[in-house]
Amino acid sequence: MGLCGAECTLLGVLIFIGASVCLGQCPCSDPALCQPIKDTRDFEVYVFYVKGKDWKNYDWAYVTTVALFAPYDPDLMCFAHSKGARFVLAGGVSLKDIVDSEKRSAWIAQQVKLAKTQYMDGINLDIEQPVFPNTPEYYALTALVKETTEAFHREIPGSQVTFDVPWSPNCIDLRCYNYTGIADLCDFLFVMSYDIQSQIWTECIAGANAAFNQTITGYEQFINISIDPKKLVMGVPWYGYDYVCLNLTKDNRCKLDKKPFRGAECSDAVGSQVPYYTIMKQVNNSLSGRLWDDVQKAPLYNYKDTKGNIHQVWYDDPESISLKVAYIKKLGLRGIGMWNGDLLDYSNDPIARQQTADMWKALLPQDLRQNL
Template identity: 85%
Template sequence: MGLCGAGWALLLLVGASVCWGECPCSDPALCQPITETRDFEVYVFFVEGKNWKYYDWAHVTTVALFAPYDPELMCFAHYKGARFVLTGDVPVKDIVASEKRSAWIAEKVNLAKAQYMDGINLDIEQPVLPQTPEYYALTALVKETTEAFHAAIPGSQVTFDVAWSPGCIDLRCYNYTAIADLCDFLFVMSYDEQSQIWTECIAAANAPFNQTITGYEQFVNISIDPKKLVMGVPWYGYDYTCLNLTKDNRCKLTKKPFRGAECSDAVGRQVPYRVIMKQVNDSVSGRLWDEVQKAPFYNYKDSKGNIHQVWYDDPQSISLKAAYIKKLGLRGIGMWNGDLLDYSNDPIAQKQTADMWKALLP
C-alpha cells in the first residue's frame, strides 16, 4: 500500500498485508464509520490531487476513492458526515471459485478497516454473458461483499456500477435485479452512451436525454426499486475528429469497433469540463444546442486544419436529467468525476464550477 510510516504496525490478516495504526485524524472520533444515511445521495468519484477541498460538502454524501489513499481526505469527509469508500475491481474469471472470492473480499474488508473507510464501490465493467459461471460468480461476489462489509463495518455501504441501461450494454449481461437487491444501491453510469454505435458513424451526445431517461425506466421495469438507483452524470465530453462536417453539423467518424458494434466513442477523446470551458468560446461555432438530444456541442479547427466536434454536458443538460430524479423516485445523483472542473480562483471558473455542482440538485 505504501502507507506504512512512523507509528504504523504491519499486520498479516487473511494473507493480506495491511497497515494498521492510530487514527490519523486530530479527533479520534473521525475514525469511526459513518452510519447515518441521508435521504438524497450525492456520490462523488475522487481521482486526483487536492480538489476535494473545494467540493460542495454541504451536499456530498459519499466519496469513492479512485486515487492513492489520503488520510487527510478521510478525516475531512468524516468531519463533513460523508462516507469514504474503496473501489474494487477484479477479473470475474478469477472469482468463479468461492475460496478466491472469499480471499478477495477479506482483503478489501481488511484494507477498508485499516484505512477507516466506510465501504466499497464495485466497478467491474467487464463483459459477462448470461448463465455462465462468471454470471453467477459476479452475483455471488456482490452478495458476499455486502454481507462481509456490513458485518465488519457498521453502517458501511456497498455499491455496484452499471451501464446506462440493463440491456447488455457492452456485453455486460449481468443479473441486474439480483445485484440491486443484494447491495445498497447501483450507481448508473449514464455516460459513454455511444460506446456502441449501432446506427450511422456520426458524433453524438455523451448522455442524450431521451436515451438516458429510457435507461432508468428500463431498470425500473425489471423490478428494481428506484431508491436503489443513483443517477451518474458526466463532467466531461468527447472530442471527435470529423471525416467531414455537413452544413447541418453531422460529424462523420472513422469506424472503430467495440464489443460487437461497428462504431464507438472510443474513436473520440475524453475532455474535462474545465478544458471545454476554455475552448468553447474560441471555437469556430461557439456553443450550439441539439434540441433532440438536449445536449451542447461545438466545432473547432485544430492546427492541422482538421475539423473537430465536441459533445459535452453543462448545467442546462444536467439539470434536465436531474429533474427526473424526483419524477422517477431515484435515490440521488453523482458524477464522473469530481476533479474535472476548474477549482482555481479565477472568477469565471468559480462560477462555472459552482453552477455544475448546483445542477446536481433537482
C-alpha cells in the first residue's frame, strides 16, 4: 500500500489482539453509534488509518470511510460513526490458503465475526500478490471477492466490501487479476495510483511516484475493459520517494542503481518512502528547493546528505493532486482516497497546519469544495 513496513507485517496479530479486547458490549457513550452505517454519499473519500491518534485531526467533513490498518481502536470507531463515516477491516490472506473452498469460507466467516464483534462496516481486501491468468489462485481470488461480498452484505446491512488494485489493469507487478469480474462482485475498487515506478522498464532514472499521464491512462484502461467508472476510487499518495543518485545531470536526471522487481530490472525499491510531513520540513532547505517536472506533472527536489551523496525526492503536493482530481468528474469516478491519513503534520505549528489543510482540500473537485 505504500508506507507500512513492519506495521502491516504485524497486522494480523494486532487485529486479533484488538478483537480480544472488544468484548461485544458497545464501547460508545451513545449505543446508536454501534449501529452500522447504511447511508452512502455521492462522493467517496477513503482514508487508510495506520497508527497513532492523528485521526482526531482528520478533516471529517470529507471522510466517508476509514480502513483500519492498525490495532482496533473503539474510540475511532465511535468517532467515525458519529461523523457518518464507515469503519472497515483490512483483509489480507495468502492466496494459497484460500484455493481450498472450505478454508476460504472459514476465513470469510472469521472476518465477518470480527467485524460484527467490533461494530465495523465492512472490509478492504488488500491482497497485492502475483497471480497469473487461468490458475487456481486466479479463480480463488475472484471467488474470495464474491463470497466475501455476499457474506458481509448478508450479515451486516449497509456494509462495504472493497478491493485494492494497482494503477493499471495490465498485469502490473504480475498482478494479473480478473479485474472486470472483481469490480462487478464488490462495492468498488480502490485504485492505488502510486508506486508507478515499482517496475521501471526503461532507463534506471528516478521519476514521479504518481505521474499524471500514467495515472489518467490507468483509469482509461480500467474503463476500457468495461468497468463502471463509479466502481473506481482514485488513490493518491501522501508520501514520496527518496533516491540516491549515482549521477545527477544538469537537467535533473537522477541515475539509479539497479534493483529488480517482478521481472523489471529497475524499481522504486531502490529508494526509500518518505512521509509528506518529512518532505515539507526538508524541501525548503534542500539544494534545489521545490522544482516542477512539467512532463510528469509532479514536484521534486535535490539535496546532499552528510556523506556527500546527492539525493532526489519525488512526491505529490496540492498542485499535483489537484490536477488528477480534476479528472475524477471528467471520467465519472466514484471518489478519491489516500495512503495514508497519518502522513501529514497535525501539530499546532501554523505553517504545518496550513500545509495539512491544503492537502485535505486538494482531495475534492472544485465544485465540491465550495459546498463544504
